[in-house]
Amino acid sequence: MILLEINNRIIEETLTLKFDSASNGNKPEAVEVTFADFDGVLYHISNPNGDKTKVMVSISLKFFKELQEHGADEVREIITKPVKNMSGLHLTIKSKLRS
Template identity: 65%
Template sequence: MIILEQNNRIIIELLEQKFANAKEGAKPESVNVTFADFDGVLYKMSNPDGVKTRIILLRKIYGGHMRATPESGFNVTLEYDLSALPDNTSELEAGQEGHKRAVINYREDETMYIEAKADRVTVIFSTVFKDAKFSKTL
């Protein structure tokens, strides 16, 4: 059996480098990297519109920092502003609980709620049954 990391090492190393450089006041550098994970997920990390202080990270399934309109060919676009990083990055890395939950409207009348805790992630699905016969049996 092969035990793979649950996180993508390329994403972690690139973001850690970019975030550390931004916190130290180093000159922002452009980035444009496309790579795949072992499960066939395609990633792309780049700067939007040539703005070196912003990084776009794309993945087919991801959460947080989502742009309203994903980049062409991807389902989700994540954007990080390197000039406005939060001060509590060590708390975030340590798995401290957030105060917000993600609300994802994945269908017109169905929603998914995701809330991260220090030791788990809770996901709640709202489901609407359109078949009258099926909903009566429930």
Template identity: 45%
Template sequence: MILLDYHNRIIEDTLKTRFNPENKPKPVDMSIVDFDGVSYHLSTLDDDDAKLNLSIRWKCWNELVQYGALDVLKREYSRWIIDPEHGYDFTLQFDLNNIGGDPEDVIRRVSLLKRNAMAAPFERAFDAQSLAEQEDHWDPSSSQLMTIHYRDGEAIYVQNQQDRVTVIFSTLFKEETDRVFAKVFLQ
């Protein structure tokens, strides 16, 4: 079984090196792509190697923003948010001379950037369900179906009810072997 971490290991390892005060800031220009098509760009400014930008581009970004991703990201990263780099959806900038927090904590939080963006629709659904559970009479029309098309041909559907949150993963198995395994495990 393959266990995938919630965080991006390449970003975590790179930031550990970059945030180490014993290392002199050097130019960097890295493009990183996750298994699910999320693209990151980790780079220093042309004129200042001590300024490190991390940008993210994701196919479902606009959907995540619609469901509150910017609020979640502002809560987690407010001091580092800058205008997005051209061609990307969201950018953080760090001053390697003054990171603005405990380096290990910052590294861990930043490596969870994708996870935190994806958390927004779930947080919204859990909050709505919690409120609905407290109401004497619940109006089903207040339930919102949130759809996140996170990969080509695949989506996640999240909807709150009065007593639960339903999450459906629509997954496409392209390879015959994958379809056989899916059939065995999902029946």
């Protein structure tokens, strides 16, 4: 039997490190991580335009076209302010590390 976690450990640890570091007043560092999950989802975590005070998570899904047919674009615009996606990636979320 394969035991799968409900969250992605790389995303969780990377974002926790970035937000904890920022909240502790540490100097922000660059992040540039690209990896694939077990189900073929491609993730990219980076700093938008090299701005180390912000972090951006982008994903690419093999089945995104099917999600769009069921209203994914409309739901995405309700949940978060639209962010220009990186080339080849379907969904991007951007956040400041400090408020």
